[in-house]
Amino acid sequence: MGVWMLRAMSPLGVAALDRAPRLGWVDAPSPLEAAPALASELGLSSLLVKRDDLLPALLGGGKPRKLDFLLAAAPFTGARRWAAAGAIGSGALVALSAAAEQLGRELDAHLFWTEPSTGVLDNLAFTASHAASLTFYRSRASLALTRPALLRGGVARGAVVVPPGGTSPVGMLGFVRAGLELAAQLRDRGEEPERVYLPLGSAGSAVGLAMGLALAGCGAEVRAIAVVERPLSTRRRVDGLARALGAELARWGVETPGAPLSLVVDHDHVGRGYAVATEEGLAACAALGAAGIEVEPIYGGKAAAALLADARGGRVSRAVFWHTARRGPLPRADDWRARLPPALRRRLDVTPGALAARRRLLLALGVGATGVAVARVTGYDADDWRGLVLSGPESRIVEAAAEALLASATAEQLRRVALGVDAYLRGMSPRGVAEVHALLAFVEHGTLLGGRMRRLTSLSPAEREQVVSSLARRGGLLRDAARGLEDLCALGFYQQPSTWPALGYTGPMVGPGRRGGWPTYEALGAPPGALPRAASR
Numbered sequence: 001m002g003v004w005m006l007r008a009m010s011p012l013g014v015a016a017l018d019r020a021p022r023l024g025w026v027d028a029p030s031p032l033e034a035a036p037a038l039a040s041e042l043g044l045s046s047l048l049v050k051r052d053d054l055l056p057a058l059l060g061g062g063k064p065r066k067l068d069f070l071l072a073a074a075p076f077t078g079a080r081r082w083a084a085a086g087a088i089g090s091g092a093l094v095a096l097s098a099a100a101e102q103l104g105r106e107l108d109a110h111l112f113w114t115e116p117s118t119g120v121l122d123n124l125a126f127t128a129s130h131a132a133s134l135t136f137y138r139s140r141a142s143l144a145l146t147r148p149a150l151l152r153g154g155v156a157r158g159a160v161v162v163p164p165g166g167t168s169p170v171g172m173l174g175f176v177r178a179g180l181e182l183a184a185q186l187r188d189r190g191e192e193p194e195r196v197y198l199p200l201g202s203a204g205s206a207v208g209l210a211m212g213l214a215l216a217g218c219g220a221e222v223r224a225i226a227v228v229e230r231p232l233s234t235r236r237r238v239d240g241l242a243r244a245l246g247a248e249l250a251r252w253g254v255e256t257p258g259a260p261l262s263l264v265v266d267h268d269h270v271g272r273g274y275a276v277a278t279e280e281g282l283a284a285c286a287a288l289g290a291a292g293i294e295v296e297p298i299y300g301g302k303a304a305a306a307l308l309a310d311a312r313g314g315r316v317s318r319a320v321f322w323h324t325a326r327r328g329p330l331p332r333a334d335d336w337r338a339r340l341p342p343a344l345r346r347r348l349d350v351t352p353g354a355l356a357a358r359r360r361l362l363l364a365l366g367v368g369a370t371g372v373a374v375a376r377v378t379g380y381d382a383d384d385w386r387g388l389v390l391s392g393p394e395s396r397i398v399e400a401a402a403e404a405l406l407a408s409a410t411a412e413q414l415r416r417v418a419l420g421v422d423a424y425l426r427g428m429s430p431r432g433v434a435e436v437h438a439l440l441a442f443v444e445h446g447t448l449l450g451g452r453m454r455r456l457t458s459l460s461p462a463e464r465e466q467v468v469s470s471l472a473r474r475g476g477l478l479r480d481a482a483r484g485l486e487d488l489c490a491l492g493f494y495q496q497p498s499t500w501p502a503l504g505y506t507g508p509m510v511g512p513g514r515r516g517g518w519p520t521y522e523a524l525g526a527p528p529g530a531l532p533r534a535a536s537r
């Protein structure tokens with residue numbers, strides 16, 4: 001059975017939506033390219049890639065399609081100021097801040113924390129460079145609780161709220177048009193794909209696309225790969241959006257098919273959650289990258305992982321992969337970091353990128369120079385600490401600092417930070433180890449410098465974070481001490497394989513050790529009993 005269905009109405013083309021106002025940002029179709037080499041590698045009889053990354057408007061990607069209609073309609077046409085919420089690395093906020101600049105409007109960007117993975121900092125740098133204001137929230141939940149209007153829509157503090165992901169009945173018209181566009185391209189080429197794969201975030205792209213394909217008489221199934229947690233990607237949400245879109249289309253004289261949309265939401269590839277990369281998603285990025293298709297791991301990687309898994313399982317043979325991401329690289333202001341809200345800047349500072357540069361500072365922190373090496377670490381309860389280099393009390397200092405500085409860490413990860421630091425120190429020179437002992441004594445008692453008469457470990461996590469940031473503000477050696485402490489925490493944290501997927505790091509080239517956790521670097525060494533070359537001569 002072919003995918004082109006007989007319809008009572010004649011199939012619609014993109015002109016069907018011409019009565020609805022739009023900005024005209026998306027005109028010519030984005031390219032539909034065959035990927036024969038990748039198709040045969042995956043065992044597919046045909047693979048086409050819909051290159052929305054090449055759309056000219058707003059840096060490309062799928063978001064300009066929605067904004068093309070959304071921003072041409074009330075209440076956005078009359079509003080000078082917009083507000084929008086998204087993750088710190090949100091692609092929607094990138095497109096919106098570019099749109100605001102282009103149309104001479106101001107954007108209040110409300111950012112919630114997610115782990116910084118590949119591409120997140122690029123997007124954040126762009127948004128920070130272009131948005132009129134930035135507000136930071138510790139999580140999506142705290143944003144939802146403190147500013148519900150940002151998710152609900154309407155007006156928030158004088159700014160018209162852009163719905164999350166740009167998904168609204170009007171915004172989805174952009175993807176209905178995209179579905180009509182793809183159908184026309186497929187018809188021209190005589191292609192009949194069984195499935196169209198794309199990531200599902202706020203679901204507007206997938207619902208609009210499925211509607212557009214249906215209106216064009218194309219029966220290909222839209223496989224929407226959820227990249228957000230289940231409560232945000234339910235069938236009910238999808239069905240509700242489809243109904244609202246049907247009503248919007250009716251306003252423009254477009255009659256919608258009575259049958260349910262051919263749309264399946266696949267929840268099997270989200271992994272630990274939104275904005276956290278998965279191993280299979282990273283592998284899929286690598287596979288597509290080798291074929292010249294650059295996708296990021298947070299959206300496209302997960303959709304590609306589903307495509308690869310289905311191809312291997314023989315569940316699909318003719319597929320379209322919808323490339324939804326923007327192009328890179330993005331321009332950024334030199335001072336973008338300085339524009340971030342301080343709480344967000346502090347949180348980003350404890351990342352491995354900053355780490356390599358600061359490891360040297362840690363080593364440079366001299367015992368004599370701090371002047372507090374004599375401070376003794378005493379008065380703590382005995383515990384079951386089993387490190388080899390750090391004392392039990394020192395392990396508590398590391399843990400206390402990590403709890404304050406690594407807000408995204410789980411309790412289990414925090415418990416292992418000190419062990420990770422201890423393992424790292426085993427390979428350090430005696431002088432380096434002495435410096436770390438001094439550093440820990442300094443930060444524990446350095447709270448006195450901040451006018452506090454209590455030790456760091458006896459403060460609440462929020463107070464501890466304050467102490468460390470006040471050290472950082474004082475500059476010089478005090479700042480170095482604060483950074484050294486952050487480095488130690490990050491070292492202990494990022495040694496843990498459970499933290500790697502969020503970084504886009506796939507792990508060492510050797511397998512994990514027998515007792516789990518530590519990689520078997522021994523496997524890279526010579527077999528037992530082997531002699532150095534010189535000795536065997």
Ligand SMILES: *Cc1c(COP(=O)(O)O)cnc(C)c1O
Nearest residue numbers: 091165201202203204205299324
């Ligand atoms: C926003 C986005 C999507 C998802 O679109 P929704 O309509 O929100 O489901 C897919 N890919 C990328 C790269 C995006 O930025």
